[in-house]
Amino acid sequence: MSNRLKNILIPVIAVLLGIIVGTIIMVISGYDAVAGYTALWNGAFGQAYYTGEVVRQVTPYILAGLSVAFAFRTGLFNIGVEGQLIVGWLAAVWVGVALELPKIIHLPLAILAAALAGALWGFIPGLLKARFRVHEVIVTIMMNYIALHVTNYMIRTVLSERSDRTANIHGSATLRSPFLEGLTDYSRLHWGIIIAIISVFIMWFLLEKTSKGFELRSVGFNQHASQYAGMNVNANIIQSMVISGTFAGLAGAMEGLGTFGYAAIKGGFTGVGFDGIAVALLGANGPIGIVFAAILFGSLKVGALNMPLEAGVPNELVDIIIALIVFFVAASYMIRLLIERLSKKGVK
Structure with missing residues (x-):
């Protein structure tokens, strides 16, 4: 069996194992698993409104x-x-509220502001990693909290005069569309999905088809060999974190300019940034895999809201299933070993 096929099978098996174990937990807890999953499906795809919400998520x-x-x-x-997303959200809303421009200028400017804010928040840990070898995990975790409290402060004191939220963005800066809302029975679906798909192509093209992408991947595989080959390791580390932060900032723009249309004081993290880690793991860090993983997670998150209403099943069980899927993806070595043993038996 080829490695490529194994890499495809591992997340599929992880999802199946997560659903199976989740079903067992549901049954042991005394809930009707069939009714629960039916309600989950109906809550994600049973109506045009729900489907629009899935795409929006x-x-x-x-x-x-x-x-x-x-x-x-x-x-x-x-x-x-998560932190890069939050500062991107705030930057996009700030531009959306503070300026009044034609839509053809205002909307791209707000999206660009979000991308730049996320890039800046990624630049700082990238610089510390490149110049001082400070581990990026520690810095990025800490900067999540800095982003949360700084944006809350800015909303309370600068953008809303001690209120708990900003004003709504101007219509010229919104990603919402009456056409899409009418098409999906007035869901919060917006044009941001187009930006997301374009970003998928950009990541694939940059990493697989450009010399800069080759450099970035080479530095990731082996910094010493890359430096010996004449590559600027420190610059590539910074550039990688800046590009990564740009994608996160754009995610914040989707929330600020699309889903909500304002920024508000947050009592905690949105969770989208942390869910992004699970999406990337399940998608095997590949652009196409990430799209399918995002569809699965979005369907589970939106569909879960219907489970208590239709089947009396607590929607927290979906969080358990998601956690189990991530667990099995993290334990991919065991799944890979199982696949190899089964393939060897098949050959015999």
Whole structure:
């Protein structure tokens, strides 16, 4: 069996094992698993509204997954996607509220502001990693909290005069569309999904078809060999974190300009950035895999809201299933070993 086929089978088997174990937990807890999964499906795809909400949820998941995966592919661990997303959200809303411009200028400018804010938040741990060899995991985790409290402060004191949220962005800066809302029975679906798909192509093209992508991947595989080959290792580390942060900032723009249309005081993290880690793992850090993983996670998150209403099953069970899927992906060595043994028996 080829390695490529094994890499495809591992996340598929992880999802199946997560669902199976989740079903067992559901049954042991005294719930009707069939009714629960039926309600989950209906809550994700039973109506046009729910499907629109799934696509809306999938959009930031794709971008957050790309952010995590890009850093992974270049040998770095960006655990700060959540913070980069939050500052991107604030920057996009700030531009959307403060300026009044034609839509053809205003919307791209707000999206660009989010991308730049996320890039800046990624630049700092990249610089510390490159110049002082400070581990990026520690720095990015800490910067999540800095982002959360700084943005809350800015919203409370600068953007809303001690209120708990900003004003709504101007219509010229919104990603929402009456056409898409009408098409999906007035869901919050917006044009951000197009930006997410374009970003998928950009990541694939950059890493697989450009010399810069080759450099970034080479530095990720072996810094010493890359330096011996004449590559600027420090510059590539910084560039990798900046690009990763850019994707995360765009994810924040999807929330600020699309789903909500404002920024508000946050009592905690949004969770999208951390879910992006799971999306990247399940998608094997590949652009296409991330799209499918985001669709799965988005469907589970939105569909779970219908489970208590239709089947009396607590939606926390979906979080258990997601956690189990991530666990089995993390334990991919055992799955790979099982596949190899089964393939050897098949050959005999």
